[in-house]
Amino acid sequence: MNSYQEEAILFGPEDKLLGVLTRPTGQPVGSVGCLMFNFGVMHRVGPRRIQVKLARRLAQQGVACLRFDLSGLGDSRTPSAIGNFDEQAIVDLRVAIDQMQARFGVEQVAVVGLCSGARHGLQVALRDSRVAGLLTFDGYSFTSNAAKLRRRLRRFTRFPMAQTRRWLGVLFGRDHTAQGDLLESGERSPEVGPEGFRSALEQLVARGVAICLIHSGTFQRRDRNRDQLHPLRGAPVLDKVRYEFMANVDHSITELSAQEAFIDVTCGWVAQLQAGKVAQVAGAAASASPAVQPVQAMERSLATSC
Amino acid sequence: MSPFYFGPADRQLFAIYHAPAPDAAVRGALLMCNPFGHEAIRVHRLYRVLAERMARQGIAVLRFDYFGLGESAGEDGDGEMKGWRLDLMRAHEELVRRSGASSVAWLAARLGAAIALQSARYAQGLQRLALWDPILDGAAYLEQMRAAQLNALELGFYAPDPAWYQTLAPGSTRPLTEALGHTISPDLAAQLAALRPDSLQLPPSVRAAVFASPGDTVAPAWSAQEAARGGSVSCEEMAHPIDWTADPLPNQAIVPAHVMGRLTAAIQ
Numbered sequence: 001m002n003s004y005q006e007e008a009i010l011f012g013p014e015d016k017l018l019g020v021l022t023r024p025t026g027q028p029v030g031s032v033g034c035l036m037f038n039f040g041v042m043h044r045v046g047p048r049r050i051q052v053k054l055a056r057r058l059a060q061q062g063v064a065c066l067r068f069d070l071s072g073l074g075d076s077r078t079p080s081a082i083g084n085f086d087e088q089a090i091v092d093l094r095v096a097i098d099q100m101q102a103r104f105g106v107e108q109v110a111v112v113g114l115c116s117g118a119r120h121g122l123q124v125a126l127r128d129s130r131v132a133g134l135l136t137f138d139g140y141s142f143t144s145n146a147a148k149l150r151r152r153l154r155r156f157t158r159f160p161m162a163q164t165r166r167w168l169g170v171l172f173g174r175d176h177t178a179q180g181d182l183l184e185s186g187e188r189s190p191e192v193g194p195e196g197f198r199s200a201l202e203q204l205v206a207r208g209v210a211i212c213l214i215h216s217g218t219f220q221r222r223d224r225n226r227d228q229l230h231p232l233r234g235a236p237v238l239d240k241v242r243y244e245f246m247a248n249v250d251h252s253i254t255e256l257s258a259q260e261a262f263i264d265v266t267c268g269w270v271a272q273l274q275a276g277k278v279a280q281v282a283g284a285a286a287s288a289s290p291a292v293q294p295v296q297a298m299e300r301s302l303a304t305s306c
Numbered sequence: 307m308s309p310f311y312f313g314p315a316d317r318q319l320f321a322i323y324h325a326p327a328p329d330a331a332v333r334g335a336l337l338m339c340n341p342f343g344h345e346a347i348r349v350h351r352l353y354r355v356l357a358e359r360m361a362r363q364g365i366a367v368l369r370f371d372y373f374g375l376g377e378s379a380g381e382d383g384d385g386e387m388k389g390w391r392l393d394l395m396r397a398h399e400e401l402v403r404r405s406g407a408s409s410v411a412w413l414a415a416r417l418g419a420a421i422a423l424q425s426a427r428y429a430q431g432l433q434r435l436a437l438w439d440p441i442l443d444g445a446a447y448l449e450q451m452r453a454a455q456l457n458a459l460e461l462g463f464y465a466p467d468p469a470w471y472q473t474l475a476p477g478s479t480r481p482l483t484e485a486l487g488h489t490i491s492p493d494l495a496a497q498l499a500a501l502r503p504d505s506l507q508l509p510p511s512v513r514a515a516v517f518a519s520p521g522d523t524v525a526p527a528w529s530a531q532e533a534a535r536g537g538s539v540s541c542e543e544m545a546h547p548i549d550w551t552a553d554p555l556p557n558q559a560i561v562p563a564h565v566m567g568r569l570t571a572a573i574q
Contacts, residue, residue: 006379008309008320018309020320020377041554043350045376048487052377075307075322075354158466218462250462252553254455256382256484 003027004059011068012095018075019044019068019096021103022055029064030274032132033106035096036067037089039114043074046114047252054112054263063270064104066096070120086120093124097131108132110210110270113139115251119191125204133210133273135266138251141215142194144230151220194231201237210276211241212269214262218251242269307358311379312400319393320377321370323404324357330364335407336573337398338369341416341441343488345550346376349415352548352561356413356569363574366405370397372421375488383489387497391425398429409433411573416550417441423506435514436572439550442528444501451485452478454551458486486551503528508537515572517544544568 007021023029036051037044044067045052055065069076070089079088093111100106110133113121118139125131143151192200204211215228223245225233232238244265249258308325311318326332338353340346357367371378372393374385402410411434414422419440426432441447456474460466473480482490490498503524508514514532518525520543529541547559554560 002379006311006318006320006377008311008322008377010307010309018307018322020309041351041560042347045347047347047553048344049347049376049382050487053382056381074350075309077307158460221463250459252458252462252487254458254462254487256487256489259487 002056004056009099011099012092013079016071016077016079017068017092017095019066019099020055022059022065022067023104024059024062024064027062029104029106030062031105031107032063032270032274033100033104033109034058034063034065034112034270035093035100035109036065036112036114037093037096037117037120038070038073040116041073044069048254048259050253050259050262051112051114053259054266057263057267058270061267061271063274064100064106066100068092068096086123089120090123090127093120094128097124097128101130110135110273112266113137115139122200125209126200129207131209133212133270134204135212135214135269137214137262138216138218139213140192140197141219141228142197142231143220143227147220147227147230154221194229197229198232198235198237201241205237205240210269210273212244212266213241214244214246214249214265216249216251216253217245217247220245222247313393313396316379317373317389317393318379319370319373319396321368321397321400322357323401324361324367324369326364326366326405327362330362332366332405332407333364333574334409334411335366335368335401335405336360337394337401337410337412338367339394339412339414339418339422340369340371340376341418341550343375344486345416346371348548348550348552348554351554352565353413355561356566359566359570360573365573366401366407368397368401368404370400383491386491386493387421387424387501390421394421394425395428398425398432402431407431411436413438413569413573415439417447420444420501420506423508426512427509432509432512434573435508435512436517436569437514437525438517438544438569439519439522440516440525440528441501442503442506442524444498446524447501448482448490448495448498449476450551451490452476452482455482455485458551503531507535508532508539510536513538514540516541517568517572518542520545542568 003026005023005025009019009021011017039046051067055067058065070092072078097109100109108130111121111125111131112135114137118136121134121136125134201211220227226243246261249262253259253262308323311320313319338357341349353369357369360367372385372390374380408431410431412422412432413436415438419437420442422435426435452474456470459470481495484490516525516529516539518541526541529539532539546562546565
């Protein structure tokens with residue numbers, strides 16, 4: 001017998017968003033729920049179905065989950081008034097939090113943002129005080145030039161023939177596209193620089209939001225002293241966030257053992273968040289900053305750092 | 307678009323029903339049969355867009371996930387071919403019940419095509435099959451998945467692990483236990499190994515349109531075999547940019563227009 005139940009729903013204005021609720025059964029629903037959404041253009045199941053597995057495991061520990069598609073992605077439709085995609089994503093996430101509150105009575109949520117979802121997760125965490133936790137996977141990464149060079153060299157030695165052919169093609173004008181460039185993985189540069197990211201983390205930590213930053217082994221082979229956030233080394237805020245480098249997990253969380261490891265870390269973090277929620281809320285009350293102020297601060301930091 | 311779960315309590319399947327547009331004359335029904343594992347994630351967007359297009363033209367459409375895959379109940383490794391055939395039949399009945407249609411078509415991609423062919427003779431009202439890049443040789447498919455897993459790991463890590471090659475090198479005799487994040491159970495592996503083109507037959511009452519990628523010799527040969535048996539089957543080459551085993555990325559074609567056009571024509 002499963003210790004969870006799943007329900008497919010349409011929700012939001014005009015019922016244009018589609019998601020699946022995973023509800024714990026046989027135990028009380030915890031006061032912190034969990035939100036999951038798209039990984040790039042993949043629909044809500046996530047890479048290799050990881051978000052289905054994660055939601056079910058979380059539900060087994062009493063955490064209600066909603067995984068859904070942002071407007072225009074997966075099975076969700078676009079709103080009648082089409083606006084900026086990133087802005088709409090924030091609206092969608094806040095509507096999803098409303099839904100979690102209405103359906104499960106949860107007070108706060110943890111947002112899981114995989115890859116490109118990290119930036120939407122960060123934005124909604126800054127704007128909505130109901131976000132108690134933010135977990136990003138391969139979200140914001142600011143590696144040093146030396147680390148980037150090591151990565152390119154390693155990649156070249158892994159695929160020497162393919163890369164030689166490709167770069168000779170580029171040299172002789174036969175191939176001007178980025179296709180076939182195995183030295184880079186084509187990930188988008190973060191929309192905020194290191195300073196903007198540090199500022200955002202500081203605002204969230206001050207509000208009592210728990211942060212977990214997970215990095216896969218896809219972009220670097222190993223991690224020495226938080227290589228993925230090189231310019232932020234020494235920043236006091238990094239001591240207040242959880243930083244995980246998972247060398248045996250790739251960006252798409254391909255191997256089943258990697259999936260287990262990722263789910264274990266995520267479930268452990270959510271369990272701690274659930275247990276420590278009261279203290280964090282008290283911390284948030286002490287800082288007592290209205291939700292709009294961090295947004296303005298974020299916008300200022302974006303303007304100065306990008 | 308209505309998402310819901312259906313089926314027995316211990317085998318709940320996720321589905322989305324696209325009702326025909328209210329202003330369109332109802333012209334029939336279409337069941338969309340997923341490929342296996344990651345390939346279903348890869349084709350998700352194309353299926354959704356095609357389903358909406360069909361519904362606008364008066365065709366009721368049902369998309370669903372097999373047990374142990376996608377949003378359906380079941381854990382990794384719970385699914386296997388016999389169960390998936392039952393899932394497909396339950397989805398067919400659900401589509402007929404909801405739409406009231408007497409004429410049904412199935413669109414089935416990759417391994418979904420094999421499941422569809424194994425189930426077709428039991429489906430009342432099934433008239434047409436569109437089979438896209440069908441998997442008709444299960445042993446070859448297992449080798450494709452082995453290669454895809456190795457490729458994904460090589461691209462996914464900067465440091466190759468020698469252990470991968472013991473299981474994933476071409477011709478390895480070790481059993482393939484996982485592919486692109488999905489478990490290959492011993493039962494499923496055995497069923498796939500036993501899947502051969504000559505074990506798949508088209509029912510006489512069903513017309514089939516096969517779309518095969520360039521270089522696929524199995525699908526045209528199977529089509530010729532079925533035509534020789536008196537079956538109503540056509541086979542066309544259809545090149546397309548979709549790499550079934552790659553992640554869908556924003557800079558890649560996800561819903562190629564010519565694929566949509568040809569599948570639409572085959573279904574109608």
